[in-house]
Amino acid sequence: MAVSRSTHFTPAVRFLGSCYKQRHLAPHQSVGWRAISGGEYKRPGQTQDNTPIWKKFDFDKGVEGIRKHFTLLKNEFLGRWTGPEGKPLIEHILEQTRVIWEFRGPESLEQWTVSSDQEIGGRSEAYLKLGRNNTTCLMYGTLCSAPPRDGETRYSGYCTMRSKPSMGSFDSKKHHDWSSFNTLHLRIRGDGRPWMINVGAETYFSHQKDDMYSYFLYTRGGPYWQDVKIPFSKFFLSSRGRIQDDQHPLWLDKVNTIGITLGDKADGPFQLEIDFVAVCNDRAHTEEFAYEVYKRNPEV
Structure with missing residues (x-):
């Protein structure tokens, strides 16, 4: 018996859902050309670019x-x-450890994109620059959860940085193959705010295009670096900000992107410094998946 998609909405992923609602589920854009062509979000009242x-x-x-x-x-x-x-x-x-992203120069920042709720009319600001001695990446800005006064947007207040998808020759898709590893390793220095790590993997069906695997990143304030190791078995499946009943492990051989999102509804300045993002094989971790998996065809 197949398990239907869950509709439970939890505070843990509320900012993911609000982000999706404003960018993809506006009432006047539920089904239309934008859904087919994949165009950018257009605020209500904004003129359309008709340049040939x-x-x-x-x-x-x-x-x-x-x-x-x-x-x-x-x-x-x-x-x-x-x-x-x-x-x-x-x-x-x-190979036991592989550094996927490290920030050692201006060219390393070109592999990432930064966005905020300004795309939907919000007032949050997010920036990305190199840290001291050009050896780290510093994401900083100001979070503002006040929604824009356009009469349609209800939620706001998020900032995110996301890696650009790997592209091969002639814009062919390339995936990160992390099947030999079981743990995500980051070296960060935060300000005490909770963040969320989002991993996007390749899917086979169109209705799964909004699926992502998420887990929480709790930072410590202060001047000291923090080594964070998150097993891939801890990442849970969510779609449009809602945790799914039908959970299954992340496909590590078809990873597309990874992102770090802030949306804790605490208005004010923030900063997160990153040294590197790597994957490693922790022999002491033997867990396959941390969550209950339903049988699609249960035994009678």
């Missing part, structure tokens, strides 16, 4: 893009002869 696409095209950028994609295609083809992900097979088997 041929006026936006740049020939020089097009040639440079073709050159870049052929270079990526060459590297992908040659990397398969070396081993998985371009590494020798013995190195891939014995």
Whole structure:
């Protein structure tokens, strides 16, 4: 017997649901061209950009893009002869820790995007810059939970940073393969606020496009660094801000993006400094999944 999608709404993921509602479920945009084309959010009363696409095209950028994609295609083809992900097979088997993102220069910030409720008319501000000595990443800003006065938006107050999806040659999808690891490792320095770690994985069906795996990140205030290790078995499945009854483990071989979101409804300044984001294989952790899994075809 299949388990239906849950409608339980919990305070733990309230800001995720409010974020989705404002960006994807506005009453005047429930079903329309935006849902098909995947366009950006348009505030009520905002004029639509009707500039023809041929006026936006740049020939020089097009040639440079073709050159870049052929270079990526060459590297992908040659990397398969070396081993998985371009590494020798013995190195891939014995690898215990892999640093996925580290911030050691301005180019490292280009792999991330920062957004806030300003996209829906809110007043929160979020910025991303390098820390001291250009060896860390500092996300800072001000959180404001007051909704905009447009007569439609009910919730507001979130700031998030999210990694850009990995793209291969000719904009083909690339996934992070973390199947050899079981723990997410971050080195951070926060201000005492609770954050949420969101991991997005590849899905097979269109109604699963809003699914994400989440877990909480509790930071300590003060000048000292904090090493956080979160087992992937602790991540729970949610959709549009609602925890699902039908839980299942994260597919570690098809990870697309990872994000860090603040939405604790505590107005005021915030900051979070990140040294690196890595994955590791903790041999002491043997748990497969921390939550109850329903049998789709229960035994009689």
